[in-house]
Amino acid sequence: MLELAVLGFLYDLPLHGYELRKRISALTGHIKPVAESTLYPAIKRLEKGGLLARETQPGSGAAPRHVLTLTPAGRAELRRRLAEPAEGEISDENRWFTLLAFLRHLEDPRAQAAVLQRRLDFLSRPTSFFYEGDRPLRAEEVEDPFRNGILTIARATSRAELAWLRRTLASLHAAAGD
Amino acid sequence: MLELAVLGFLYDLPLHGYELRKRISALTGHIKPVAESTLYPAIKRLEKGGLLARETQPGSGAAPRHVLTLTPAGRAELRRRLAEPAEGEISDENRWFTLLAFLRHLEDPRAQAAVLQRRLDFLSRPTSFFYEGDRPLRAEEVEDPFRNGILTIARATSRAELAWLRRTLASLHAAAGD
């Protein structure tokens, strides 16, 4: 999730770590804050993997800035991660949102549609948080008001997202000329 | 999140690790699968902390079962974690849902209401995933269809959850005689 965000933001333009941190905080910070002690090692990892290069730029701020630029390998890697997301990227809303935030970088509407389709398939599978044996329970069958809330909210989210997915898939298919 | 689920399930009745795993998988497994190699160390941790006790029960299955029971300290700890959740439990939907799944164990409707109120406050804060300077952008202002989707879906979820929160808070206050 973190690495995807780093690659995603740098795909647009080179940034230094601190600026990157502010952008990631704005994107997902209200849900799950990003610690500096997580970001800087992540940058180092990506650098060691040849996905980004750093150029030290003195002046302007306090400590010398390290401006980070994606290498061609880094650009390819972002596109790969967007086109072939792990199952967790599809099922976990937090990670899915991060992926969505950068999906435009995939350019090919067919590839974008394929990713949305995976999320649609996931949301279409009949799953619940609560079961009676193997049978998923509906909200109406759950007496506990808090567990009922989980199902009520999840259903509303699912409905809204499915509608959006279908709408967006239609316009992507139109764009691709299908 | 994992520890909370363990404590939550055992609050109802003693279970062995394997059964615990199945219940946790049913609860959150479709979002984020739980690995055995994460569960067993977590059980050990809680045991070492004096929150649960294990009783070896031979027979029945394959390997001898370790039936896990919450100690009084474990029961108190669950109530404490439910009553005083960390900020991440409030902001992260996955963790919030886990908390909701066991909030009934808190019994006192006033304490339950206080927790729901924290979530309501969080959802009421004007935040976005995208900003222009400091100003949060509305869905209508975001051209990228995927980022627009994030805001559209988040708004629908938020609306549904706020309605549920207000409804449930009202009935909790009624139950508490406020």
Add this chain to the structure above:
DNA sequence: TTGCAATACATCGGCACCGATGTATTGTCT
């Protein structure tokens, strides 16, 4: 002028998580 917040980076130790792998038994399908 003293102090604090913001800018900008970095390290370290502890710990949680996970995939891989191992052990052993029961039940079922072929």
Add this chain to the structure above:
DNA sequence: AGACAATACATCGGTGCCGATGTATTGCAA
């Protein structure tokens, strides 16, 4: 008879995450 899934636990190495802490500068407010 043999294969395989399910039951039931456990360990180990690698790695990512995080809080605490450190360094150094700029700029604003008390």
